[in-house]
Structures are given as C-alpha cells and as structure tokens.
Amino acid sequence: MYQIVFLENIRFYKQEENNDANFSKHLASLGDLYVNDAFSCSHRAHASISKITEFIPSYFGLQIETELGALKKLTTEIRRPITCIIGGSKISTKITVIKNLIPKFDNVIIVGGMANNILKYKGYSIGKSIHENNCETIIEDIFKYAKSYSCTITYPEDVVIGKHMEDSPTIKELNEIVNDDIILDIGPKTIKKINDIIDLSKTILWNGPAGYFENINFSKGSFKIGKKIEEKNKLKQVFSVAGGGDTVALLNKIGIANSFDFVSTAGGAFLEYLEGKELPGIKALKK
Numbered sequence: 672m673y674q675i676v677f678l679e680n681i682r683f684y685k686q687e688e689n690n691d692a693n694f695s696k697h698l699a700s701l702g703d704l705y706v707n708d709a710f711s712c713s714h715r716a717h718a719s720i721s722k723i724t725e726f727i728p729s730y731f732g733l734q735i736e737t738e739l740g741a742l743k744k745l746t747t748e749i750r751r752p753i754t755c756i757i758g759g760s761k762i763s764t765k766i767t768v769i770k771n772l773i774p775k776f777d778n779v780i781i782v783g784g785m786a787n788n789i790l791k792y793k794g795y796s797i798g799k800s801i802h803e804n805n806c807e808t809i810i811e812d813i814f815k816y817a818k819s820y821s822c823t824i825t826y827p828e829d830v831v832i833g834k835h836m837e838d839s840p841t842i843k844e845l846n847e848i849v850n851d852d853i854i855l856d857i858g859p860k861t862i863k864k865i866n867d868i869i870d871l872s873k874t875i876l877w878n879g880p881a882g883y884f885e886n887i888n889f890s891k892g893s894f895k896i897g898k899k900i901e902e903k904n905k906l907k908q909v910f911s912v913a914g915g916g917d918t919v920a921l922l923n924k925i926g927i928a929n930s931f932d933f934v935s936t937a938g939g940a941f942l943e944y945l946e947g948k949e950l951p952g953i954k955a956l957k958k
Contacts, residue, residue, distance in 0.1 A: 676701060687718045692725075694718045699726035708732025710739070711937035713952025714944075720952040731956055734936065739953070741912050741933035742944055746775060750873040750910060756865070756896065758783030758879025759917070760801050765878075766809050771947040772876075773813075773822045778868050780825040782861075782881040782892065787854055789826045795845045798832070798852035825868065829858030831882065831889060840888045856882030857892035866899045869909070875900055877913040878942070880921045893921050901930035914941040 681687045686694035695718040699705065705727045707713065712720055713735070723729070731739075744750070753776050759765060762785040769779060781789060784801040791797050792810045817824045831840045832852040842858050857865075869875060877900070881892035903909040913922055914935030922928040935941045940950060 681719060682717070688715075690716050690718050690722045692722055695722035696726045699723050702727065705729040706732045707952055707956060708734045709952075710735045710935075711940050713937075713950045714940040714948070716951035721955045724955040724958065729956055737933070738935060738937070741935070742941075744874065744910055745876050745912055745945070746947075749775060752777040752872050753874040753876075754778040754780065754868055754872040755876045756780045756782065756878070756881075757876075758785060758881060759915075760784035761803055762788050762806055762809060763803055765942070766813070767946040768878075768942055769813055770816055771945060773817050774820045776822055776876075778823050778825060778872070779817065780865055780868065782827065782857055782865075783879050785879070786826045786857075790845060790854075796848045796850070796852075797854060798848050798850055800852070800854040825864065827854075827857045827861045828864060829860045830854045831856035831858055831891070833889070836883060837886060838888070840891075855886070855889040862892055862895045865896055869896070869899045869903060872903075872909060875903075875909055875911045876945075877911070878915045878918055878945075880917055884921050884924065890924075894925055897922060897925050897927050901927045904930050904932065914938075 684694065698719055705723055707720065755772050755776050755778065757765060757769065757779065760783065765785065773779060787797045787800045787802040788806045789810055791802055792807055814824060829842060829844055830848070832843050832848065833840060833855050834851055834853065840856065848854070881896055882889045884890035884893045900909065900911050904911055911931045912933045912935065913919065913931050914937065916938050919928065919934055922931065922934060928934050944950060
C-alpha cells in the first residue's frame with residue numbers, strides 16, 4: 672500500500688533556507704528514496720535540495736538529467752561555431768555569464784536593454800532608453816576579454832524607437848537617435864546580421880529578447896531571430912537551447928517553443944550554471 676503526501680511550501684520554514692540538518696533528517700524520514708527533478712531550485716543550498724541527500728538514497732530525476740545534458744552541449748561538448756544571444760535590461764547582472772561564455776563561444780550577440788549600455792559606451796545617444804549608469808569598466812572588460820579569446824561581440828547597428836512604450840515603431844540609424852527617443856527593438860540591418868551569424872552556427876544559446884516584445888510593434892527583432900533558429904532546427908543544422916523567464920514567454924507567444932532542442936525550466940539556476948558555478952543541488956547528488 673503506497674501513500675502520497677503533499678507538503679506545503681516549506682520555504683516558509685527558516686530551517687529550509689538554513690539547510691538545517693535536523694529538518695533535512697525529518698524530511699528524509701517521510702520516504703525511502705529522494706529524487707530531485709527540480710533543476711530550477713538546484714542553485715539553492717536548502718534542506719530539501721542539498722542536506723537531505725545525506726540521510727536518504729538520492730538520485731537525479733529524468734527532467735534534471737535532460738537539462739544538464741543540454742547545458743553540457745553548451746559548455747563542454749560543443750559543436751562549433753557556437754553563438755550566444757543574450758538580452759535583458761541589466762548588463763551587470765549577466766557580466767559573469769558573459770565572461771564565462773566568451774572563452775567557449777565564437778559569437779556573443781548582445782541585444783535588448785543591455786545593448787543600450789554598449790551604444791552609450793560607443794558614444795551614441797540613447798535618448799530616454801533603459802540603461803545602467805557606471806557600466807563603462809564592465810563593457811571595456813567585455814571587449815578586452817573577447818579580443819583575447821577571439822570571440823566576436825555583436826551589438827545593434829540600427830534600432831527601432833518609439834516616444835513611449837505603446838508608440839508606433841520608427842527605424843533609425845544609431846546617429847539619428849534624439850533625446851526623447853526610446854530604443855525598443857533592433858532594426859532590419861541588425862536582424863540580418865544576427866540571422867547571418869545564426870546561419871553559420873552549429874549551436875545556439877538564447878537568453879533574453881531583442882526588444883520590448885510585449886508590444887507587437889517592437890517584437891519583430893525577437894520574432895525574426897526565433898523564426899531563423901526554428902528554420903535551422905527543422906533542417907537539423909543547429910542544436911538550440913533557450914532559457915530564462917522572458918525568453919520562454921517570448922517563445923510561447925511566437926509559438927516556437929517546441930522548435931528548440933531544449934527550453935530550460937530554470938531561471939536563476941540556468942544563469943548560475945552558465946556562470947560556471949557548481950549548483951548545491953547538483954553537487955549534493957554527485958556525492
């Protein structure tokens with residue numbers, strides 16, 4: 672006779688987040704085997720993720736094995752040329768990811784709000800566009816690091832702007848941006864350049880949309896990139912991985928999530944793995 676027991680969200684207990692041994696031992700007493708199938712939680716050194724493995728026979732789940740297998744093809748079992756498309760609003764939150772990937776990748780394409788910081792660093796006006804202050808040293812380090820590893824950094828050559836988030840789109844060259852413009856997508860020249868790089872790639876990692884895709888007027892860049900990867904996948908010419916909450920939402924909106932070889936279930940764990948960190952939940956199971 673088997674019994675199924677559902678627990679409430681145990682992150683409400685401080686012992687869970689403190690990776691408490693007695694709490695872990697109590698959790699272990701509820702079963703005979705422990706299976707971790709939550710890669711998305713495996714970057715946390717919590718009682719139900721890490722310490723519990725010391726008190727009960729413990730194993731990887733099928734989903735977590737699939738996730739790790741896909742990520743290994745991006746970091747250790749690489750088919751070249753390999754390209755990373757990375758977006759998001761803050762370059763500072765992904766600097767460690769970028770630096771860890773540069774020695775392994777042939778191309779790093781920076782889009783979205785992150786690219787605005789590069790455009791500003793290069794001396795272009797970015798108007799009222801989202802950006803971070805005091806990023807000059809970070810960007811300088813990225814370009815120096817990429818040069819030393821022969822990794823090509825690509826950023827927008829033209830953009831699509833609006834005066835507000837719900838505006839109609841206007842394509843502009845970089846030297847045409849004025850003070851009340853907001854950069855909300857990449858332009859057609861940039862889309863072509865990125866798609867040409869995808870055409871030559873054997874492996875693609877995508878994390879972060881190219882623009883404000885929530886407004887259809889500024890979703891063309893992300894849509895065209897996604898469709899190019901889908902096209903390459905159908906021809907079995909590329910191994911493609913996507914991850915991150917905004918990226919998954921974008922793929923679902925376009926309807927191409929099933930066209931990627933793997934779409935990561937994780938957010939923080941996905942990025943920490945790509946940073947080269949050893950995740951506590953994975954380390955515990957390897958023991």
